[in-house]
Amino acid sequence: MAEGVKIVTIGGGSSYTPELMEGFINRFDELPIREMWLVDIEAGKEKMEIVGEMAQRMWDASPYDVKVHLTLDRREALKDADFVTTQFRVGLLNARIKDERIPFSYGMLGQETNGAGGMFKAFRTIPIILGIVDDMRELCPNAWLVNFTNPSGMVTEAIIKYGKWDRVIGLCNVPVGAMMKEPEMLGLELKDLIYQFAGLNHFHWHKVSDQKGNNVTAQIIDKMYSEDSGIPANIHDIKFSRELVDQMGIIPCGYHRYYYMADEMLQHGIEEYNTIGTRGQQVKQTEAELFELYKDPNLDHKPEQLAKRGGAHYSDAACETIASIYADKKTHVVVSCKNNGAIPDLPNDSAVEVSAYITAAGPMPIAWGPMEPAQRGWLQVMKAMEECVIEAAVTGDYGLALQAFTLNPQVRSGACAKQVLDELLVAHKAHLPQFADKIAELEAAGVVVKDEIARDLV
Structure with a gap:
């Protein structure tokens, strides 16, 4: 690497960017940044300029002389980069709202990374990320x-399998939230505990020991039923069945509520759909408020309101991961990476979300070993679904997309699954060129989006 580090953030106009800047500023002594580039598309230009000016104010308020470059030209930014971070949303928040409202209109879960909406987020995202990888292969x-x-695990696997790019790490804020909250429950600090996570992105479990090697997972489970368990702001907090969690003896992640407590989570989601609007509609309001704050020429630090976003704290994990690669720190971070035997119940070349030590050579995943039957069954079904989604995203194979819908536990199979698939294809026409022929066929057959709010966003 050249002296100092060049970092490029694609999706630089994200409301999370100030948190990313804060993380880099806090780590400058171990991660000396030479150049900081923010990249976005024409539709995100205004937000990038607002957040870019704020990012520059943050650096100017620090002791470090770093210039924040803004561009709509991805290739200009990528030239000789050392690290590229990606935090974009194809179709912006309106696409998320369609992902949520169309399934809910059929009585199915509408959620950003789970169910039908989560699969469509992958369909839109994977071709774009593979294009970024092609540029990186040439320029950096x-x-x-x-x-x-998101969906971080599927995107990471697509990069590894179809992009043929191994220098990739996927990140998520959910493990960070657990490791921030749970030590407090025991009156301890994170340094007093040993964490191990294993599973898939938004579908992992973890266990915890103290510094004497005693398993303290059961103590945390006890506290989960009497205290705030620190789940992300975007997940409705319904308690898991105590008998289920006690039997597992490991802690499921917040997103497991969509599988272990599917009826309750669906009911809550439908109530919001019919009243205050889906999570995406709520986030759109939060985002508008954040960008009004970011416009303040006196604001030179991350505002507290950013914690209302469901992804709060993920940026800190990103900065620590980059610093750990750069300085070979061997920090424990929970990442999506190539399995390489960490979970023997899944293929070695699949992406899993596991505890890993982050080294100059990348993530070294910590082996969990075979899962118990219940967890193994869930993982294998979810991984098969992910594999179908990824291949369909690359090839535009409609039949394979329908297979993925049929496998996904959040989608009712049969005619209803096909109706939701077809409506989502039409709704996202602008961002699904790989399905263009099928979408034209569906439109000719009269397929339209029935939900009025989603239809207005098409």
């Missing part, structure tokens, strides 16, 4: 790609 072949774009 030694760079690391640190992806926060």
Whole structure:
């Protein structure tokens, strides 16, 4: 690497960017940044300029002389980059709202990364990320790609399998939230505990020991039923069945509520759909408020309101991951990476979300070993679904997309699954060129989006 580090953030107009800047500023002594580039598309230009000016104010308020460059030209930014972070949303928040409202209109879960909406987020995102990888291969072949774009696990696997790019790490804020909250429950600090996570992105479990090697997972489970368990702001907090969690003896992640407590979560989601609006509609309001704050020429630090976003704290994990690669710190971070035997119940070349030590050579995943039957069954079904989604995203194979819908536990199979698939294809026509022929066929057959709010966003 050249003296100092060049970092490029694609999706630089994200409301999360100030948190990313804060993390880099806090770590400048161990991660000396030479150049900071924010990249976005024409539709995100205004937001990038607002957040870019704020990012520059943050650096100007620090002791460090770093210039924040803004561009709509991805290739200009990528030239000789050391690290590329990706945090973009294809179709912006309106696409998320369609992902949520169309399934809910059929009585199915509408959610950003789970169910039908989550699969469509992958369909839109994977072709774009593979294009970024192609540019990186040409312009910065030694760079690391640190992806926060959801669905992070599927995106990471697509990069490894179809992009043929191994210098990639996927990140998520959910494990960070657990490791921030749970030590407090025991009156301890994170340094007093040993964490191990294993599973898939938004579908992992973890266990915890103290510094004497005693398993304290059961003590945390006890506290989960009497205290705030620190789940992300975007997940409705319904308690898991106590008998289920006690039997597992490991702690499920917040997103497991969509599978272990599916009826309750669906009911809550439908209530919001019919009243205050889906989570995406709520986030749109939060985002508008954040960008009004960011416009303040006196604001030079991350505002507290950013914590209302469901992805709060993920940026800190990203900065620590990059610093750990750069300085070979061997920090424990929970990442999506190539399995390489960490979970023997899944293929070695699949992306899993596991505890890993982050080294100059990348993530070294910590082996969990075989899962118990219940967890193994869930993982294998979810991974098969992910594999179908990824291949369909690359090939535009409609039949394979329908297979993925049929496998996904959040989608009712049969005619209803096909109706939701077809409406979502039509709704996202502008961002699904790989399905263009099928979408034209569906439109000719009269397929339209029935939900009025989603239809107005098409």
